[in-house]
Amino acid sequence: MTQLTLYGTPISTYVRTVRLLLEQAGTDYDLESVDIFNGENQSAEYLAKHPFGKVPTLQVDEEVIYETSAITGYLDSVVANHKFSPTDPLARARMQQIMAIIDSYLYAPVIGTIVIQRLIVPSQGGQPDESKIQAAIAPAKTALEAIEALTVGSPYLLGSEISIADFFLVPIFIYFSQTPEFNTITAQSPKIQAWWQEVSQLPVVKKVCA
Ligand SMILES: N[C@@H](CCC(=O)N[C@@H](CS)C(=O)NCC(=O)O)C(=O)O
Missing domain, CATH: 1.20.1050.10 (Glutathione S-transferase Yfyf (Class Pi); Chain A, domain 2)
Incomplete structure (x- = not known):
């Protein structure tokens, strides 16, 4: 079973974008706080996941995806059966x-x-x-x-x-x-x-x- 972990500050608009999709799809995921207000997003550990130090980042088992349009497109395919993208x-x-x-x-x-x-x-x-x-x-x-x-x-x-x-x-x-x-x-x-x-x-x- 795939393990999804979303890294980011819960009040970030882009983190909320990904969470809206995950919640609307009814998918289980972990939310790991990375606080952009205290510089945690610039730590070496986080920069290893996201070289630009932005949130969110999605970890899918051992793979890491950043950029919200890429994350939401991926999740729409794998957890939502494309229901959040028009076919037309x-x-x-x-x-x-x-x-x-x-x-x-x-x-x-x-x-x-x-x-x-x-x-x-x-x-x-x-x-x-x-x-x-x-x-x-x-x-x-x-x-x-x-x-x-x-x-x-x-x-x-x-x-x-x-x-x-x-x-x-x-x-x-x-x-x-x-x-x-x-x-x-x-x-x-x-x-x-x-x-x-x-x-x-x-x-x-x-x-x-x-
Ligand atoms: N292009 C990025 C933008 C993400 C973004 O700008 N996130 C903001 C929070 S909403 C952020 O990480 N800000 C922290 C910073 O710029 O240091 C994406 O699509 O994920």
Whole structure:
């Protein structure tokens, strides 16, 4: 029997992406904490698994997989019988586009700037840098409106079935929705607003992202 161990900080968005898939598939796995806030991800032991020191990493028996799109694609094949990826080639391409937009264009302005400045900096006693936040609004809006143009949004990003694209976007929205910029940035994205109303209530989301 295959042993799955997921390494990462439980509050990390990308760790939550993988856990959403594992939990939705009903698969057993171990979660081993690697704390990115105390530098544990830069230890020699962890760098031996992930040379870039990011979380998550998945260990599958003796094999190690890093990069969330590779991990989720692997798990979708081996534990979920491909049920989290559309078989239709165009829908599958849409899913991969949304995941790539999140990685390349949405994560940095939304999590790297707006969420860090609005939620993390004040929790550590600092003042948000308003100029950084202002500069992040336009790229965040561009990325979100690109996803809006690709999504079905009812109830899931690609229609009737939940997919890896949903697992990528939900953890980001958990934090983003707690910022005052959320309403402005999502104002022109009604399908994504409707999607968020639905998916934020899913039991798996409440379990993994509580
Ligand atoms: N390309 C990576 C990105 C993972 C990532 O950025 N993880 C963040 C946490 S959500 C991290 O490890 N941050 C720690 C750091 O940058 O030191 C993936 O797809 O897994």
